[in-house]
Amino acid sequence: MVPPLALDIDGTLTTPSGRVDPRVFELLPDWEAPVVFATGKAFPYPVALAHFLGRPETVVAENGGVAYVDGETLVLGDPDAPRAVVEAFKARGGEVGWGVGDTVNRWRETEVALSLDADEALLREVAAAAGDVEVVDTGYAYHVKSTDVSKGTALERVAAALGVAPAEFVAIGDSENDASTFAVAGESYAVANADATAREAADGVLDGAYMDGTARVLAELRERGE
Structure with missing residues (x-):
């Protein structure tokens, strides 16, 4: 079985020009485990991405300030x-x-x-x-x-709602805001374009940048799960 995923969006599922890489629509719709889109973007963005992928709208937005899982909105940050x-x-x-x-x-x-x-x-x-x-x-x-919210703490809340241990997740990201996600996930990767904080926090740094790196991890996880 493939593992659940915690995926950043910008710099991780995108091209260098900032577009959503079309491989997202090939690799993720049929992923047979939960996929959490964990982003710094405002709440509607990851919800829309999940919607157009035909996936459950399971998201962490605003760097952990807002999360959505099983129809429940969790507002975790103080504005x-x-x-x-x-x-x-x-x-x-x-x-x-x-x-x-x-x-x-x-x-x-x-x-x-x-x-x-x-x-x-x-x-x-x-x-x-x-x-x-x-x-x-x-x-x-x-x-x-x-200071008391992060992608990682929000992922823990989402994982609990899903009945999945955070350590079962594989996390992929590119920025310092992904370090907290890497800390709670069982396996984590920084894409080649990642900043120094993400690189240091990740279990591995990929040779490929942006979606090139992410796609390779997803392919390897599928092979591992077969």
Whole structure:
């Protein structure tokens, strides 16, 4: 049998240009074990991906701030502190950086994401002063979130709801926000484009980048399960 999966999306299931790799639609719809999409994106994104794959909408979003499993939404993060930090950042001249529409944050419930063009030093200074908030650099945005939530803690909650031990999961990711997922999964891989934190936390670093690396792991897991 194949193992359950905890999969990051950006940088892991995508091409270098940020598109969802078409191999996702070949390899994942018929995966015969739970698949949890664990992402820093807002809640609707992983739900939509699962929906269009025809899979149960089992997700961890906003770096662990929100999870969804068996029809139940778990709001695990406190939005007030991160939003207060961003307001203080803006009061000191900082800019969120997404423009007028800001669809990046429109549906975000428990954290705030800022463009990589934002003043990182100022943002981290303001977050540090707050004490219960941290800044996570995913390589795609700066995420301001509560310190007590992570993808890993959310995966533990989702796994319990599924009746699966976290150690049964194989996790694949590319960023520092995946390190907590790697810590609770039984087996973990960082794709070749992963940052230093993810590489250090993973059990193995793949030769292939982006979906090239992920697809190879999935193929090996299928062979192992036969």
